[in-house]
Amino acid sequence: MILRVLDLSKKYQHVDGIVDALNNVSFDVYQGDFVTITGPSGSGKTTLLLTFAGLIKSTSGVILFRDFRIDKASDSQLSAFRKNNVGFVMQSFALIPYLTAIENVMLPLAIFNQPKEQKYNSALELLQLVGLDNRKNHLPKELSAGQQQRVAIARALVNNPSLILADEPTGNLDPSLSSDILNLLKKINLEKKVTMVMVTHSPMAAEYGNVNIRLDDGLCSKIERENVITQK
Template identity: 50%
Template sequence: MSPSNIVTIRELSKEYRQGEIDVVALNNISLDIAQGEFLTLMGPSGSGKSTLLHIIAGIDRPTKGICRVQDIDVTKLNESGLADWRNQNVGFVFQTFNLIPVLTAFENVELPLLLTRLSAKRRREQVKTALELVGLADRSKHLPRQLSGGQEQRVAIARALVTDPKLIVADEPTGNLDSSSAQEALSILQLLSKQIGKTVIMVTHDPKAAAFGSRSIHLEKGELTN
């Protein structure tokens, strides 16, 4: 493993059973992702790109292989260990934003910080900084339903970066956005990678979105094609 690699994947496979059929989602994948890289995962539906992203992010488990993020093999962590690890190391951005509808933008962004030992004052400062970074400081008291899709996704990005994680994973983050909102969201992810040095891994179908990344890899039938 190169010292600059944040993610090291070796011979990773994932199989699952769908009815009577065994489906191979990932087949013997090996991959390195460098610190600060903006990697895009592309491929047709069912190619395994989201499965790969989920395994890296610690929300799914492989059938075999190694997935090391920094020094930790996430495949070896138990349920509660994984929950803590995700909270401290990974920020998530989803296609459907996944904000909690009954909480305001501020409270949504603050959620992951409630699991840390930060004081209320420190939490407020961090939430404010994250919302300023995505240009939504003035919308902090709004509920998700009072925001546009683009604004919701920017709140979700603020939530992903508020804990200062090493890794930000985004699963089709522009899938539900119009082109200008998509542009804004991608620009923020790019900025996080280029200027702040965060490692961003994004799954997308859209080649225009993939162009914002520093490297793009393709999957097909669970295998890397380039």
């Protein structure tokens, strides 16, 4: 078990009233799972994903990463947890415009105490994995949308995370580029045994998962699980 969510609820306090974004959501994720989270706009998908990273504080319930209580952790414990365990892939790629592809991939390593050459080599290896080593000195604006997302995926992997959290990673891409990115995420999931949790609107993208979670109005209305790859 890598993630356990137990009776998780999140209420946002807003001047216009309280929003019940998550209501008693419970499920388990095993190492090597590819989890997809689908549901209508406003159903709580991003909220759920960000609570896994400790970026949103839950109101009640338990979230465990292995034996680490995410819901109870301090900010410094959460920073260390993210640094060592989590990679993020976002819909808008979130690359730094004035840094080259390889500099963007190296960025998360800034907080690690390693020789620059080692950081460069790790980043280059990941650009090779995503098929972009020949674009390493390009700025984001000199890359296509699909290439930018591949750089973002390489960046998400550079701290060697066991968990990748992806929010609509194909939301800004056309269908054929979307399949490329989904196949890349699947390859990373299978070859590197990185657990994926991916929010998506697309039924086609959801088919890449072996665990499919459906949210409706903050309620987990369906969980389907097939072929767990490796259980720990």
